[in-house]
Amino acid sequence: MKKMIRIGTRESQLAVWQAKLVAEMLLQHGFESELVFIKSDGDIDLVTPLYEIGVQGIFTKTLDAALLSNKIDVAVHSMKDVPTQLATGLAQSAVLARGSHKDIFVPRSGADFLNDANSVAAIATSSIRRIAQWIRRYPNHTIENLRGNVNTRLQKVAGSNWQGGIFAAAGLERIGLRPENAVDLDWMLPAPAQGAVMIVCKEDDVFVQEACSLLNDENTALCAKIERDFLRTLFGGCSTPVSALAQIKNGELYFEGNIISLDGKEKVGTERKVSIDNAVGLGITAANEVLENGGWEIVENIRNNGK
8 A cells, every 4th residue: 555645735825736736746646645734833843953953944944844753744845935955854856847937016006107217116025036126127116015925915915005016926826816917027037946846855755755756847957956056156045136047948058147236236147058968057157157246245245234
């Protein structure tokens, strides 16, 4: 009898959608699974303190802790939320085919003001990366803090006096909540691995590792790794405005990445095109180029500001 694979998920609509997708894909390969809803850090009983086993990541540590305490067999994460260094004892077992990598603007009413770089507006987002890119493009806009799951954030925008909020397209599209008036922000470079879903399990769980590896999309995994290598080499995290996108087109890999100062005024970026065979290590090489061309100063300024 095959083992029942326990898939851990938080209770938000998007998290449940992602967990159910993994369950459906596992079933297609003959593996049965069940969803296990994980409440909060306080519900996880660990012998070893979290800081000793290296569990980090504000959106992922609850599930990772549940994995390490054997409450679940699999954790499913939005990959852009996963720290570039996984907790000790955990391993990436699969990256699902990517959804949209784009950021979108959800206006409360109209969005014509986006055509005017000198317009005045109040825009909602809590992402440091989005803030830096937005105020670089619209220096007269003010930024309002916007937190919560996607449903909560949409409701906050609708009931506010703001002109709108910034969201990841994939999150809204996956649960059917993308508004008809949403605007693709094609000029905004996404967070590394945005739109990708990562499956994590214990590195010594061979059965689950092998089962989940069947769900891996090689192209997405390669592109996400390059983007996350770029982020890690730039010492980036949720508090650093680092953006990156790798795409495979006609057998070649196109990469674009940058780091922007917190006030949006300074930007150092790079664009590269290589054959897929030469793509390994591209994220590190590109990040070192950025650091050498002025990125170090931006990183140091962010550190000195206590971010």
